[in-house]
Amino acid sequence: MPKPLIGISTRNTRDSDLHPTASLQFAYIHAISISGGIPVPIASNLPDEQLNDLFNRLDGIVFSGGGDIAVNLYDGKNHSSISTVDDARDTTEIFLLKQSADTGKPVLGICRGAQIMNVSLGGTLYSHLPDQFPGSVDHQPGNDRKKIAHLVNIDESSRVTEIFGETLLHVNSLHHQGIKDLAPTLKAVGYAPDGLVELVEMKDHPFGVAVQWHPEWLMDQPSMQKLFSHFIAVCGR
Numbered sequence: 305m306p307k308p309l310i311g312i313s314t315r316n317t318r319d320s321d322l323h324p325t326a327s328l329q330f331a332y333i334h335a336i337s338i339s340g341g342i343p344v345p346i347a348s349n350l351p352d353e354q355l356n357d358l359f360n361r362l363d364g365i366v367f368s369g370g371g372d373i374a375v376n377l378y379d380g381k382n383h384s385s386i387s388t389v390d391d392a393r394d395t396t397e398i399f400l401l402k403q404s405a406d407t408g409k410p411v412l413g414i415c416r417g418a419q420i421m422n423v424s425l426g427g428t429l430y431s432h433l434p435d436q437f438p439g440s441v442d443h444q445p446g447n448d449r450k451k452i453a454h455l456v457n458i459d460e461s462s463r464v465t466e467i468f469g470e471t472l473l474h475v476n477s478l479h480h481q482g483i484k485d486l487a488p489t490l491k492a493v494g495y496a497p498d499g500l501v502e503l504v505e506m507k508d509h510p511f512g513v514a515v516q517w518h519p520e521w522l523m524d525q526p527s528m529q530k531l532f533s534h535f536i537a538v539c540g541r
Contacts, residue, residue, distance in 0.1 A: 413514025
């Protein structure tokens, strides 16, 4: 049986010569590859017809981490900390997420991916946690992607409990924004110690899961391996 094709959203950057570049950290490619999928980077500036054609060919999509989402998309508060807003990426990911929600295509959101999933489906964000979420833990303690920052408590009744095989996860944290008002079609099933939503599921969907941390950097943990392996398995059905 052919391995499933897994799309991964990319960020628009520039190389050392300032040429436009579609960028993707190798950790995403590695996590998908060792879990049994074939990684397919998705550029953000494809013509609509090509993007729709690509969507139809993919077996699943990973919405990767990256810069901040434009505040006008969720009626958010502007903040001086907001950076690297990418309108083309926002537009592309919102299209892909809405299509995935409508068709039942498996999706996995990671960090920014959890936020864009919520925004795409009608939710809102805290545009800067330290100022807008009193008592929050430090969700951006540094750039060490493998450093454990805090715990995530998972709802025992959630579907993802069966995937992880446990209800208490040790996760990294690399974000300054977070889910505020949850989209109507999402269910919060995991929380940080301060109460911030860290894990969501799409209701009535074969596999629509998003995490606020970066599991691709924690593949030494069996629970994170299980997340990717289960996602790829669903994509291959």
